[in-house]
Amino acid sequence: ETGVTQTPRHLVMGMTNKKSLKCEQHLGHNAxxxxxxxxxxxxxxxxxxxxxxxxxxxxxPSRFSPECPNSSHLFLHLHTLQPEDSALYLCAxxxxxxxxxxxxxxFGNGTRxxxx
Amino acid sequence: xxxxxxPTEMTAxxxxxxxxxxxxxxSGFNGLFWYQQHAGEAPTFLSYNVLDGxxxxxxxxxxxxxxxxxxxxxxxxxxxxxxxxxxxxxxDSNYQLIWGAGTKLIIKP
Numbered sequence: 001e002t003g004v005t006q007t008p009r010h011l012v013m014g015m016t017n018k019k020s021l022k023c024e025q026h027l028g029h030n031a032x033x034x035x036x037x038x039x040x041x042x043x044x045x046x047x048x049x050x051x052x053x054x055x056x057x058x059x060x061p062s063r064f065s066p067e068c069p070n071s072s073h074l075f076l077h078l079h080t081l082q083p084e085d086s087a088l089y090l091c092a093x094x095x096x097x098x099x100x101x102x103x104x105x106x107f108g109n110g111t112r113x114x115x116x
Numbered sequence: 117x118x119x120x121x122x123p124t125e126m127t128a129x130x131x132x133x134x135x136x137x138x139x140x141x142x143s144g145f146n147g148l149f150w151y152q153q154h155a156g157e158a159p160t161f162l163s164y165n166v167l168d169g170x171x172x173x174x175x176x177x178x179x180x181x182x183x184x185x186x187x188x189x190x191x192x193x194x195x196x197x198x199x200x201x202x203x204x205x206x207x208d209s210n211y212q213l214i215w216g217a218g219t220k221l222i223i224k225p
Binding site: 040102104105 | 120124146147149151156157158159160161164166203205207212213214215216217218
């Protein structure tokens with residue numbers, strides 16, 4: 001499924017670099033999410049945007065900065081990261097308020113980030 | 117605190133049946149999800165249970181017991197392509213998803 005597209009797939013950056021991760025969803029959903037996935041750990045929710053408004057920021061360090069210019073696009077701006085930030089960053093979307101009772105997340109393939 | 121427990125890794129044989137368990141302790145309950153994630157790929161939605169009982173979808177079934185805080189994912193007629201990680205997630209009373217660390221399933225011929 002190519003409903004949620006993330007670029008780049010892989011990123012290596014130094015601790016002083018600035019880079020951005022991009023996510024685009026083609027599903028007409030109204031909510032978008034950033035998750036961090038580290039090996040053998042549960043998915044960690046970082047940010048939630050609902051109807052382009054940020055509704056959640058789970059105590060994420062300020063070196064991660066999200067941006068949601070419209071309901072189809074989501075960015076994660078990165079600066080002065082630490083080696084422990086190396087992980088798979090997953091974007092997801094869902095349709096909230098659909099009256100279905102639940103709304104499964106649709107994930108992108110992720111960006112594998114390595115901080116050196 | 118809120119917690120989801122599932123085995124880290126399981127091994128099964130092609131053509132066999134495997135059951136992946138998930139136990140949870142959460143603040144309220146608004147449903148339980150199972151996702152499949154192949155290595156290097158996106159997690160994909162498999163099933164949703166909110167009422168007790170068994171939900172069947174082809175070779176995959178998911179069971180829920182709310183009183184026991186327990187679910188399992190049953191995979192029948194295993195195929196090599198079923199080798200993946202299986203993620204259990206519970207939606208709590210605030211409609212927040214609480215995730216388990218995932219179970220890596222290895223299928224051997």
